[in-house]
Structure formats: structure tokens, C-alpha cells
Amino acid sequence: LSRPRVAIVGAGPAGAYAAGQLRASRVRPDVDIFERLPTPWGLLRAGVAPDHQEIKALAETFEAEVIGRGCRFFGGVEVGTDVSHDDLVRHYDAVVYAVGAMSDKSLGIPGEELPGSLAATDFVGWYNGHPDRRDLEVDLDVRRAVIIGNGNVAADVARILVKSVDDLARTDIADHALEALRESALEEVLVVGRRGAAQAAFTFAELHDLAHLEGVDCVVDPAEVSGAPEGSFTQRQNVRLLQEIARRERSGAARRLVLRFMRSPVSIDGDGRVESITLARNELVRDEQGMLRARSTDDTETIECGLVLRSVGYQAVPIPGVPFDERYHVLPNDKGRVAPGVYATGWIKRGPTGILGTNKRDSQETVDSIVEDLRTGAVPGRQTDDELPLDGFVSFDGWKRIDAAEVDAGAGERPRVKLTDVDELRSVALG
Amino acid sequence: MAYVIVGSCVKDDVCIEVCPADCIHPVPGAQDFETAEQLYIDPETCIDCDACVEACPVDAIYAPGEVPEKWAHFAEVNADFFAERSV
Numbered sequence: 001l002s003r004p005r006v007a008i009v010g011a012g013p014a015g016a017y018a019a020g021q022l023r024a025s026r027v028r029p030d031v032d033i034f035e036r037l038p039t040p041w042g043l044l045r046a047g048v049a050p051d052h053q054e055i056k057a058l059a060e061t062f063e064a065e066v067i068g069r070g071c072r073f074f075g076g077v078e079v080g081t082d083v084s085h086d087d088l089v090r091h092y093d094a095v096v097y098a099v100g101a102m103s104d105k106s107l108g109i110p111g112e113e114l115p116g117s118l119a120a121t122d123f124v125g126w127y128n129g130h131p132d133r134r135d136l137e138v139d140l141d142v143r144r145a146v147i148i149g150n151g152n153v154a155a156d157v158a159r160i161l162v163k164s165v166d167d168l169a170r171t172d173i174a175d176h177a178l179e180a181l182r183e184s185a186l187e188e189v190l191v192v193g194r195r196g197a198a199q200a201a202f203t204f205a206e207l208h209d210l211a212h213l214e215g216v217d218c219v220v221d222p223a224e225v226s227g228a229p230e231g232s233f234t235q236r237q238n239v240r241l242l243q244e245i246a247r248r249e250r251s252g253a254a255r256r257l258v259l260r261f262m263r264s265p266v267s268i269d270g271d272g273r274v275e276s277i278t279l280a281r282n283e284l285v286r287d288e289q290g291m292l293r294a295r296s297t298d299d300t301e302t303i304e305c306g307l308v309l310r311s312v313g314y315q316a317v318p319i320p321g322v323p324f325d326e327r328y329h330v331l332p333n334d335k336g337r338v339a340p341g342v343y344a345t346g347w348i349k350r351g352p353t354g355i356l357g358t359n360k361r362d363s364q365e366t367v368d369s370i371v372e373d374l375r376t377g378a379v380p381g382r383q384t385d386d387e388l389p390l391d392g393f394v395s396f397d398g399w400k401r402i403d404a405a406e407v408d409a410g411a412g413e414r415p416r417v418k419l420t421d422v423d424e425l426r427s428v429a430l431g
Numbered sequence: 432m433a434y435v436i437v438g439s440c441v442k443d444d445v446c447i448e449v450c451p452a453d454c455i456h457p458v459p460g461a462q463d464f465e466t467a468e469q470l471y472i473d474p475e476t477c478i479d480c481d482a483c484v485e486a487c488p489v490d491a492i493y494a495p496g497e498v499p500e501k502w503a504h505f506a507e508v509n510a511d512f513f514a515e516r517s518v
Contacts, residue, residue: 054490055441057489233512
């Protein structure tokens, strides 16, 4: 009997961890990874901020554990378009979805579709050189940007908008973003949280970064952070830091980063493009589960701005032919098992929570299920030993050529200069 | 002096696996593991062996005296985590 074959859909961190774990497992299946983009590692490449290069070193671990352990890569192959779910089920004993959460949550307020109102996740893809976002229209000839949300994507986006362009020029930020940021007229970035300072989802490390940017005044209203620190260690650290920021004297720096809490957006307004946003003051109420929730009051204020970035979470999209939980936006699963022979890991399994390493344990749970099912024969099994008829895809050898070309282009001054055009990526991959 | 985990930790828990002194917390399954934004080294029990530094995939762990300036405050953060945890 030949070795089991496993297909993984999505080469982001969850898929990469799963691939390496499968190859290190007792059944050691053949592992093929299908990825929509010509490049692997998902949000490690296209999500993690360019000024957080140290985190991108995780790619070396993936190179060793995925490529080094003999997995194959089919880059530029979209499941649902180039191959179907049924194709995968015919050719593989197990199919693992690790496709993440490719859409964003909307605010559901009037004016959200105006030019100048963007999803923060799209903006992240734009500055990180994601091929689908390179043509995003980002107009930074505005004086104030408003970011809705208090998580780490909001923190990343705020930092990139106000940070010194000379610092960013030493990173692998996309060239088009660097040019736009160089011409930026921004004087103020306002970051708005629905709930209070103690409930903000920033990590302390991110908040500390925001509070110590050179050439930027970080501003917090003392009245909004007067409560005693409570909650998790991070929440207590955050409140103490916010209180320290609130006591600071302003330096009069050219740029301000204002953190405002207990506000919800009501509408985005403008004639043909974003000109202002209206915020309502919130109160906190405890719901039936004991969670503190924001409830808007009639007390509103309108703030002039030319850019609104909503950063209220990622959201997964359904996969044709695979069950989908419309309420929680995940593939319904038990320890990663979606259906016989079909599995999930990462954000499409648990929802868009956790950080990079969270996927390691999440994928191990799914891999344990797959290994058990392969050993006990609890999978229907593939119907053919033939390979899927694919051509024109990017292999790991092709990715290594892309990687080398990008690093070369960095000329020792930058970690790499990213290629952002799919045709160019493919042609460099083919060598 | 003790080793320090800085803010670029991604909670890949390989350091916990290699630590001979069990001084890195919280461990997977602990009550505060999911809410922890990173892992921390207990300065009281760290034996300065370097095993975690070798293992860390994102170089987020530093020997005492080698912590880069931008992360300098994390020696205190690591200690604070354990000081507040035991309360």
C-alpha cells in the first residue's frame, strides 16, 4: 500500500504548521500544499507589519519544517477555481482547509462605501505588497485619519501611518506604499475604541510601541483612563501605560496619535468622498454572560477626516462544497474534523483569534485527528493514484527563486523588495 | 540576572519544551495561557542555560545584558508577570 496523501489548502501559518507536523508524524503522509498566491506563508508575509521583521524570521522555521521535510507546493492554484473540492477528495486521503479568514467585518453604518473609507485589512495588504491589494486607492493627502478598532491590526495600521518614513524605508514595505507615505499630509491619527481602555485588545507590546514613536505625540484623555487597572496581565499593563501617557506633556511633534475610548461610529459623511465621521459616546453595560458591552448614547460628535480605516475583525468566507457555519463563520468541526476525510485548521477552524503560535497547537490537534483517522481507516480514501493535472503553478523551487530575487533587490539595505505582481512573480519563479 | 522574553514572542511554545528549569510560563493549558499575549521567563527560577534562545524561532529571547534597547523594559515585564501572578 502506498503512503497516504494529504492536501492542505492554504500556505499560511496554520497550513505550514500542519504540513510540518504531518511529515513529522508516525504515518508521514505525502503532503501537497495548494495556495492561491504564488508565494507561501500567508499573513506572515502579507499581514505581519514590515517594521516587525524579527517576527518574519518564523519563515525560516517553516522553510525547514515544510520544505525541508519534503512537502510540495502548488502556488498560484486556487481551490474552487483551478481545482475543485471534489478533485481534491478524489486525489487525496485527507483534505485540510487552512484558508484563514479572507474578508473583513463591516461597520454597518451609512457612508462606509465612500472613497476614503477602507478595511484596515486591505490597507495592510496594500502596504505589505499583497498582489490583490497593490492597486488599492489610498489617498494620504489628508490631515486626519480615523481608525475604528482597538486590536493589533488597528495598532499596526496606526503605527505605519505615523511612523518615520526613513525607518520604514529600511523594511520590506511595498514600494508603492513607501512612496505614498512619503507624500502623506497626515497630522493626526485618531484611534477609536468602542469600549474602555481596560477592554482594549492591543497587546502591551503594540501599545508600548505606539506610545514611544519618534516624532509623534501620543495623546490620551486622562478622564478616559481613570479606572483602576484590572483584568488580565496585559489589560492591567495597558491601563497603567495609558495612564502614564495621559499624564505626559505634549512635545508639539508634527504628528499626533490620539487614542479615544468609549465611542462608536454612527456615520461616515462626505460629498463623493470621506469628509467626516460621526461618533457616539458609549456606556458600558454588562450582558447576560457578564461581558461588558458598549451601548451608544445620543451624545454624538462629528470629526473632520479624509480617511477612515475600519479594523473590527477578519471574517471567513464559505468554501464551495464544504459545510459552513454561517453564525460563527467557521467550518463546523470536532477537533479539526469537518467531514470524513475533510479537516480544518487555523482561523477557518476556530475563528480569527490568537497569534502566530496559536496555530501550532491548533494544527497539532487537527493533525492528531488526521493521523488517527488514517491509521484506523476512518477516511473514505482517495479514488485514484494519479496526480492532479496541473501546470503553470509555482513550486517551492520557484518560491526559492522569488525569495532570492527579492532579497537581492534589497541590496543589503532592506530585508527584501517584494514583487507584488502575480505575472512577474510567476515569471521569476519559472527562472 | 535571568533571560528575558521580549514583545516579539509569537507563543510558539518550543522554548517551554526545551527549558530544563520549567521557568517559562504560562504553559499551554494553564488558566491564563490564552489571554497571555506572550510567554515570560521567571527570573527567580531561570538558570541562564541558553536552551530557549537556541530554540526560539523568532529570536525573542535574550541573555541578561543583551536585550536590545527597544525591548529594554521587558526584563521588568517578565518579572512583573510572575510578581502579579502569584498574588
